[in-house]
Amino acid sequence: MTDSHSATQSEALVRVDHVTKVYSRGNQRIDVLDETTLTVPKGDFLALMGPSGSGKTTLLNLLGGLDRPTSGSVVVADQNLGAASDRQLAKWRSRHVGFVFQFYNLLPVLTAARNVELPLLLTKLSKAERRKRVKIALDVVGLSDRADHYPRQLSGGQEQRVGIARAIVSDPTLILADEPTGDLDRASGDEILDLLEALNREHGKTIVMVTHDPLAAERARRTLHLDKGRLVSEDDLRGRSRTTGDSVHEAVA
Amino acid sequence: MSFLYLLWRNLTRKKVRTTLTLGSIFIAFILFSALLALKTAFSAGVDIAGLDRLITMHKVSLVQPVPIAYQNKMEQVDGVARVANAMWFGGVYQDPKNFFAQFAVDPERYLDVYPEIQLSDEARAAWIANRTGAIVGQPTADRFSWKVGDKIPIQGTIFRRPDGGAWEFDIVGIYTAEKGFDDTALVFQRDYLTESFAGIDGFTGWYVVRVSDPDRSAAIAEEIDALFANSPAETKTSTEKAFAQGFANQMGNIGTITTGILTVVFFTLLLVAGNTMAQSVRERISEIGVLKTLGFTHGQTLGLVLGESYLLTLLGGGTALALMAWVLNSFDLGGGMFPVLYLPTWGILLGCFLLLFMGFAAGAIPAWQAHRLTIVDALRRKG
Numbered sequence: 248m249t250d251s252h253s254a255t256q257s258e259a260l261v262r263v264d265h266v267t268k269v270y271s272r273g274n275q276r277i278d279v280l281d282e283t284t285l286t287v288p289k290g291d292f293l294a295l296m297g298p299s300g301s302g303k304t305t306l307l308n309l310l311g312g313l314d315r316p317t318s319g320s321v322v323v324a325d326q327n328l329g330a331a332s333d334r335q336l337a338k339w340r341s342r343h344v345g346f347v348f349q350f351y352n353l354l355p356v357l358t359a360a361r362n363v364e365l366p367l368l369l370t371k372l373s374k375a376e377r378r379k380r381v382k383i384a385l386d387v388v389g390l391s392d393r394a395d396h397y398p399r400q401l402s403g404g405q406e407q408r409v410g411i412a413r414a415i416v417s418d419p420t421l422i423l424a425d426e427p428t429g430d431l432d433r434a435s436g437d438e439i440l441d442l443l444e445a446l447n448r449e450h451g452k453t454i455v456m457v458t459h460d461p462l463a464a465e466r467a468r469r470t471l472h473l474d475k476g477r478l479v480s481e482d483d484l485r486g487r488s489r490t491t492g493d494s495v496h497e498a499v500a
Numbered sequence: 501m502s503f504l505y506l507l508w509r510n511l512t513r514k515k516v517r518t519t520l521t522l523g524s525i526f527i528a529f530i531l532f533s534a535l536l537a538l539k540t541a542f543s544a545g546v547d548i549a550g551l552d553r554l555i556t557m558h559k560v561s562l563v564q565p566v567p568i569a570y571q572n573k574m575e576q577v578d579g580v581a582r583v584a585n586a587m588w589f590g591g592v593y594q595d596p597k598n599f600f601a602q603f604a605v606d607p608e609r610y611l612d613v614y615p616e617i618q619l620s621d622e623a624r625a626a627w628i629a630n631r632t633g634a635i636v637g638q639p640t641a642d643r644f645s646w647k648v649g650d651k652i653p654i655q656g657t658i659f660r661r662p663d664g665g666a667w668e669f670d671i672v673g674i675y676t677a678e679k680g681f682d683d684t685a686l687v688f689q690r691d692y693l694t695e696s697f698a699g700i701d702g703f704t705g706w707y708v709v710r711v712s713d714p715d716r717s718a719a720i721a722e723e724i725d726a727l728f729a730n731s732p733a734e735t736k737t738s739t740e741k742a743f744a745q746g747f748a749n750q751m752g753n754i755g756t757i758t759t760g761i762l763t764v765v766f767f768t769l770l771l772v773a774g775n776t777m778a779q780s781v782r783e784r785i786s787e788i789g790v791l792k793t794l795g796f797t798h799g800q801t802l803g804l805v806l807g808e809s810y811l812l813t814l815l816g817g818g819t820a821l822a823l824m825a826w827v828l829n830s831f832d833l834g835g836g837m838f839p840v841l842y843l844p845t846w847g848i849l850l851g852c853f854l855l856l857f858m859g860f861a862a863g864a865i866p867a868w869q870a871h872r873l874t875i876v877d878a879l880r881r882k883g
């Protein structure tokens with residue numbers, strides 16, 4: 248109902264079905280998501296907007312298998328996340344999801360290259376193969392020359408690019424970004440958005456990005472708004488061609 | 501990059517704190533090894549004491565001489581295999597600092613009751629044949645660079661020569677002994693002493709009795725003492741173990757003191773290491789959340805914290821233990837005062853056990869906290 252996207256079942260990478268999320272803090276109940284339904288097809292670049300506290304991060308966490316819904320189902324890449332054990336989820340995440348955080352969340356004790364290599368520690372790849380993948384990921388984000396720098400020696404924009412390299416190094420099915428430009432100035436933010444856009448268009452990566460910034464949202468193929476626990480799509484209601492430029496005209500695979 | 505590298509980088513994140521903690525653990529394990537070696541030295545005689553040996557001495561004290569005539573009577577007692585006599589000489593070689601024990605004995609008897617003494621057949625024969633001959637333990641020979649054939653002057657303190665000069669001993673053999681047996685003494689023929697020092701020829705210091713049946717030791721000891729009851733020189737016979745124990749007890753209750761000190765030290769250490777680990781985890785809650793987001797399981801994050809704790813204690817304590825084991829067991833630090841100053845194997849094993857226990861105890865709670873942390877909570881934490 249909130250997502251009238253015409254993706255067929257087989258093309259859908261993410262299916263969120265009547266999901267409710269309730270936090271209880273002491274005897275206080277916080278209803279964050281209320282019967283939310285969402286489908287994200289492969290190759291989509293979706294921007295999630297909404298006021299602070301509206302549940303954007305909560306929804307993203309559910310998509311990434313970091314948390315489980317109170318009711319309803321979240322199916323991503325054919326895995327029912329609500330029904331999986333912590334261990335299964337961990338393994339699933341390492342294979343299918345790349346996360347990009349607002350505050351980069353690099354380990355300060357590791358160099359850029361080693362931060363990028365971190366997810367590969369969980370794989371059985373050989374040393375040489377790992378090194379190759381790290382190099383490619385750093386090349387994609389344009390930071391090969393900073394491989395041996397520590398996070399504190401990098402600018403915010405560079406740190407975030409390392410964060411993106413870490414998110415893509417294991418070639419995940421889905422990239423989730425929670426306000427990836429929220430801590431950056433306009434110029435650095437634009438570089439990050441260029442990068443995400445390229446990942447979507449050139450590498451075919453499916454991306455869900457939470458953002459406060461309408462200009463950032465414009466880079467996405469479509470935007471959904473989260474309000475009072477429900478998703479509403481102005482774009483879909485008004486016809487997609489008006490709000491976003493040429494990106495809309497590209498057929499979503 | 502490996503998990504170990506990640507452990508190492510996490511451990512060395514706060515250099516000052518880690519160095520101080522490593523230092524505390526290092527020093528504690530040095531102390532542990534040193535005290536254990538001392539304790540072993542004090543009780544060495546007790547542990548090595550043969551169960552088949554009795555010591556017969558004057559009822560009043562070890563210092564009172566007992567008649568040498570007792571020897572034959574004691575050998576008549578049923579169950580006595582061999583009796584040897586020994587007397588404390590107490591001489592000084594060049595300087596009182598150069599302390600080592602000297603005993604006046606009957607060579608054949610002495611070697612019979614102490615099979616621990618390893619001596620070549622030639623040396624044994626030479627010693628028995630040579631009235632001024634003496635055998636000396638390897639460490640003491642090394643200490644003063646003595647060789648077979650050397651003449652060693654030793655000044656008598658209890659037994660002064662009539663001419664006031666030093667007693668001269670011919671080194672005829674250098675002996676070794678199994679670990680734990682005092683191998684620093686110089687042992688010589690009693691005849692050399694008795695013929696030159698008037699009034700001592702009828703006496704000896706104490707007797708070492710080898711029994712054929714250790715189970716009958718107590719009965720044999722009673723029988724021996726009964727032989728000389730109501731004589732001017734009554735005797736007291738005890739097992740070598742009890743004798744050595746009595747000697748060790750005079751040194752104060754080293755064992756209790758050692759245990760007490762070490763308990764306090766290790767308890768303090770546990771607080772220090774535990775605090776380091778707890779702080780280290782508290783500072784990186786959000787990092788643990790990130791690792792879990794990337795796909796690290798709860799078990800793997802637990803392993804990372806526990807591994808870091810083990811790395812901390814093994815680096816600090818393991819090096820100390822290895823260093824002390826090497827130094828104590830390779831060099832003679834006793835300097836004659838403690839003939840058997842070394843770190844026994846059981847001490848090294850106990851040290852290793854303590855290391856593993858400390859690594860676990862210091863890391864267990866923080867590791868469990870890391871395990872339980874949910875990603876959502878960890879990521880919401882700033883810092």
Ligand SMILES: Nc1ncnc2c1ncn2[C@@H]1O[C@H](COP(=O)(O)OP(=O)(O)O)[C@@H](O)[C@H]1O
Nearest residue numbers: 270272279298299300301302303304305306876
């Ligand atoms: N782990 C949690 N425990 C309790 N309340 C939470 C938790 N996570 C989020 N919330 C609450 O849920 C609401 C939505 O949070 P969030 O998804 O972070 O919002 P957004 O990302 O849109 O700013 C907020 O009111 C927040 O306080």
Ligand SMILES: [Mg+2]
Nearest residue numbers: 303304305425
């Ligand atoms: Mg948020």
